[in-house]
Amino acid sequence: MGIIRTDKWLMNDFEQPVKICERLKPYFNGQTAQSIYRQLTNFGMYGPSGSAKRNLNRMVEQKAWDRIERLYQNYKNKWSGPDVPVFLFPIGQSGGFFIRREERQKGGVSFPDKMFLFLSDIEDPKEIEALLVHEYHHVCRLQALNKKMEEYTLLDSIVIEGLAEYAVLKNCGKEYLANWCRMYSEKELSIFWDKYMKKQLSSKKDERIHDQLLYGGGRIPKLLGYAAGYNIVGGYYKTHQYSTKLSFTAPSSEFLE
Numbered sequence: 001m002g003i004i005r006t007d008k009w010l011m012n013d014f015e016q017p018v019k020i021c022e023r024l025k026p027y028f029n030g031q032t033a034q035s036i037y038r039q040l041t042n043f044g045m046y047g048p049s050g051s052a053k054r055n056l057n058r059m060v061e062q063k064a065w066d067r068i069e070r071l072y073q074n075y076k077n078k079w080s081g082p083d084v085p086v087f088l089f090p091i092g093q094s095g096g097f098f099i100r101r102e103e104r105q106k107g108g109v110s111f112p113d114k115m116f117l118f119l120s121d122i123e124d125p126k127e128i129e130a131l132l133v134h135e136y137h138h139v140c141r142l143q144a145l146n147k148k149m150e151e152y153t154l155l156d157s158i159v160i161e162g163l164a165e166y167a168v169l170k171n172c173g174k175e176y177l178a179n180w181c182r183m184y185s186e187k188e189l190s191i192f193w194d195k196y197m198k199k200q201l202s203s204k205k206d207e208r209i210h211d212q213l214l215y216g217g218g219r220i221p222k223l224l225g226y227a228a229g230y231n232i233v234g235g236y237y238k239t240h241q242y243s244t245k246l247s248f249t250a251p252s253s254e255f256l257e
Helices: 006-015 017-022 035-040 050-061 064-079 125-145 154-172 186-200 208-215 226-234 246-251 250-254
Strands: 085-090 107-111 114-119
Touching: 006 017, 006 050, 006 064, 006 085, 017 035, 035 050, 035 085, 050 064, 050 085, 064 085, 064 208, 064 246, 107 125, 114 125, 125 154, 125 246, 154 208, 154 226, 154 246, 154 250, 186 208, 186 226, 208 226
Parallel strands: 085 114
Antiparallel strands: 107 114
């Protein structure tokens, strides 16, 4: 499938994002357009505003859909990855509750069968590549593991994030890593691991503590699960050879050895 030409949707219905989400209903089993929009705005999809319209105009000027199609096809071939639809939208002003590159205003969310990228102004093409690598790695691993979403544990989630960002390191370089990769020192992460995470690794995705530890907030350090995941994966690959394809299939528990 590759890039879906959402630019045409946006040109017609920019002021009515819920109407745009009507077109997404075939990709979300049984969900309403309103619930799809709510879900996507949590990860950064735009709401109608002057800044979002400027982002859209820049995306059109920079031929974002064509550029990301080329990137997507390159990595699909390179990784022998699944063929899924990829949806591009402007990013929201606040960027939702989590943007993996807050200072650069890019975001995304992935599912086993689809991928969404939320963009502003593409100044450095490598930034967009890093975002696509991270999100498409998710798609590949989610498909390879083939588990129901409710079966994923906190350990699964932090390893998924760590592996996706390690793929960014290998393909784009350390300067394109998300800021959460260097948010905490090794010593801090060790303390946080023992204090917050070690006894909660089997928490399931539908349990409140899962997202509390993954995203942080309140007494829990910001994006703790993401930072811990990257630290675990990075530590594993200090003593193991890296293989992109094995990173899709290796069980999460292997990275704790």
